[in-house]
Amino acid sequence: MSGNEHEHVIEVTGLRRVYSDGFEAVRGIDFSVRRGEVFALLGTNGAGKTSTVELLEGLSAPADGRIRILGHDPYTERAAVRPRTGVMLQEGGFPSELTVGETARMWAGCVSGARPVTEALAEVGLEGKTTVRVKQLSGGERRRLDLALALLGDPEVLFLDEPTTGLDAEGRQATWELVRALRDRGTTVLLTTHYLEEAENLADRLAILHQGRIAVAGTPAEVTAAQPSRISFELPEGYFVGDLPPLDELGVSAHETDGRMVRLRTRELQRVATALLVWADRAGVELHRLDVRSASLEEAFLGIAKGAAEGPDLAGTSTTKEFAA
Template sequence: MNVLEADRITRTYGTGKKQFTAVKGVSLSVSQGELVALLGTNGAGKTSLVEVLEGLAPPSTGSAAVFGMDPIRKRKAVSPRTGIMMQDVGFAQDLTVIETLRMWSGTLTAPRPVAEALKLVDLESRAKVRVKSLSGGERRRLDLAMATLGQPDILFLDEPTTGLDPASRRRTWELVQAMMDEGVTVLLTTHYLEEAEELADRVLIMSAGEIVTSGTVAEIVAKQPSKISFRDTGAEGRIDALTLAALPAVLGEPFVHREKVSLESQDLQTTLTALLAVASDRGVRLADLDARSASLEQAFMAVNQLEQGAEK
């Protein structure tokens, strides 16, 4: 069952020569209990798209559906089942944390107990502190408490761990995972690629208003080459460039800069095994040897480089 659907959504700002299309015909679906991470550089169109999905703005063309309903026209039915954590929330600065949550609780249909919400985000000891005295990370945790207070069926998280220390970030991940275990659906936007790797069932990467890459982390990473590098001082002999290029599964030509040699491989184990065998046969020591599989960051940067190239 798809909890969230987008059908060829576009979102355009301005008119005439000043018209700018931030979202260009995006379609997607998110099923119940799934966490989908939406990634992209600043200006890629993420926020413009998510605002439409949240029902905060209408699409210029296309349509969005949450629980099979239009999130704007059926807002009274959709809103009680939706939690939204924005990047910037305007709190009443003179209210305490617990007063803020109690006030918000009064607007919800079936809120969880305020004490439980405080415990979930580790703000129990700060309950009577005024919002203006909270640190940036504590305010972010209060944002999360507000978003989850109504026990939503779908949760929109926009950069949820910005400003959090590593321990608080990990605690937030655990909270999100616990909610997913209960069947909550999550759409996450984040600049922390580790966050997407840790939590996401699927990843969508946006560029210039379009989704250009999608799949599981493993599927996206599999499209990128692994990398091997080492330092060849020549003190104990060298492995020549022709030999390196002929290693199995090597992609392209090896890159040599001074003493450092870099290779790309479509099969890390196969290439590395062959390289070590050649080095052993020739009595060559590979100083500072580093071999690593591709990463989500590498895939993200590849999209970013294509985007920058298209702008030139």
């Protein structure tokens, strides 16, 4: 096995998925994920996110392309892959009449080299719920049980499908801390989530899918850096936009007004903000309702979603990036 295969435990090349009705859900994507990395797979509705993850989990064979998980094909070499991976689905579907402890012991019997059940339950904060029936758990507690069972085999690769859905803020933070701890001990985590804040907090790298292709990819910082920052403020009485320093010379890419409010977009946030504050100081005025903020992952995501709503094939014109080091 090459050094590259040791480092990249998930490798995807030219991946396509076509359903029986001819619908092409995944249209040729390439990415790889390094050992001990948290990788977030995001996507607009119908983007192909679930279809991609199911292929990675070995639940179906791709129409074309190549997948390697830990150096093996997850579909044709399932016996070599499955014992080394953990999967947390959106809904576990466990028998409601079983207790938490019974459910965990049942699942442990299906896992190669399972850890002690008590250890896995304690890791997700369910050690006090072993005698409680699954049907009596809250939605958040059921998600924690799903996670505990995914961790029973101490997996090298962990697939988390919407892991914090139904959790309160405290439960979400606890799950984040657990994912970080897993990453720090070398577990590779592939995460899907609708919570963009979650992706920003957890992901070392991410990809946003649109219409079956990767529309944008990179670290959270790289993806957000492609979006302009925003500055908004209320014009002082007696002043107009034309009284401000020349916006185009400052590096303002776009601006709009709404009554006295001015909103600017720029890729040179510090320069523009400094110039505005120096101008206000010299003019002896105060910029009320001043709001200066960097671009966010949400803006990048919404920009892609907006492109989908307006109809153009954004993915067809974007650069698909490979996640090789």
